[in-house]
Amino acid sequence: MNSRKQLLNHLLDIGGVGTLNNFYSPFAKTHKGGLLFTRKLFKSYAEDGLIEKIETIGKPANKAHEVFYCLTKKGADYIGRPNEYRYKKYQRSPYNIMHESMKFDVALSFLRLFPHKKFTFRYDASFYGVRPDILIRVESSNPKELTRFLLVEIERKKTIDRVFHEKIKRYEEMFQAITQKKSHNVSQFQVLVVYTDIWWDVFLRPQEYNNPSVINHIDCITGLLKNLVNHYCKFLPPDRYRFLGFHNFYRLPDVVWHTPQGNRVALLL
DNA sequence: CGAGGAAACTGCCCCACAGC
DNA sequence: GCTGTGGGGCAGTTTCCTCG
Numbered sequence: 001m002n003s004r005k006q007l008l009n010h011l012l013d014i015g016g017v018g019t020l021n022n023f024y025s026p027f028a029k030t031h032k033g034g035l036l037f038t039r040k041l042f043k044s045y046a047e048d049g050l051i052e053k054i055e056t057i058g059k060p061a062n063k064a065h066e067v068f069y070c071l072t073k074k075g076a077d078y079i080g081r082p083n084e085y086r087y088k089k090y091q092r093s094p095y096n097i098m099h100e101s102m103k104f105d106v107a108l109s110f111l112r113l114f115p116h117k118k119f120t121f122r123y124d125a126s127f128y129g130v131r132p133d134i135l136i137r138v139e140s141s142n143p144k145e146l147t148r149f150l151l152v153e154i155e156r157k158k159t160i161d162r163v164f165h166e167k168i169k170r171y172e173e174m175f176q177a178i179t180q181k182k183s184h185n186v187s188q189f190q191v192l193v194v195y196t197d198i199w200w201d202v203f204l205r206p207q208e209y210n211n212p213s214v215i216n217h218i219d220c221i222t223g224l225l226k227n228l229v230n231h232y233c234k235f236l237p238p239d240r241y242r243f244l245g246f247h248n249f250y251r252l253p254d255v256v257w258h259t260p261q262g263n264r265v266a267l268l269l
Numbered sequence: 270c271g272a273g274g275a276a277a278c279t280g281c282c283c284c285a286c287a288g289c
Numbered sequence: 290g291c292t293g294t295g296g297g298g299c300a301g302t303t304t305c306c307t308c309g
Binding site for chain 2: 032035036039062063064
């Protein structure tokens, strides 16, 4: 598969919508370089009617960050996947741009960094009132193993106590309900909490992370994440949760995940 | 001053072709 | 037939430039 089709396949996989910034190239040295080729591709897709710009409400400050494009029916046909395409006409730009952008960053990173795995992403799943930002279905390569579900919760909050009280508590209630009603197999589920604070610029790409003030900010968020784990999460089942700083979204396979007990581990998929 | 465009550069792969 | 090599093309990038 050539990269022209590769990008469209990824776009369809992550739900059919994304920004230029989401599809940056991780291999470029500079931030600009990482967007250049993507920009070329987007332009030619748009000319060929394979993707469509979603009209924004106001005037976007930065188009690469804030203008979302969606795959068209023609685009799905072009990559030979017309029946997987669920056509949704997006009237306007996604309502919470930063949060949407983070979701697509995470979903796309799973595709890019675990290319041998088969993922299915959903953004509208709900279990006993808990709505994860992304539900990732991980197809097992081994037929004996069960399909797994990753419930990704993306949190951009000033303080960590809110992450615990507003989210993790609800997840625990959900697990209780599941156990009681025996509706799902709890061991198939893992909750991935992706955290950053509200001052973090979610549009920054890894190529921009070498700026001293950004490095400083990353340290700060890592500290907050450790506090979250140490103060609130110790008692949680060790394999049920994993915690990640959003700034590590581009290195998902690395040992960058925290267990509820505060150990750093890699994700087992 | 920053986003985006143009042009120039680079490393890699492919393939023709020569020499054995 | 096998294999080493060198040119050409191209995907992807860097650097420089323009324009609002």
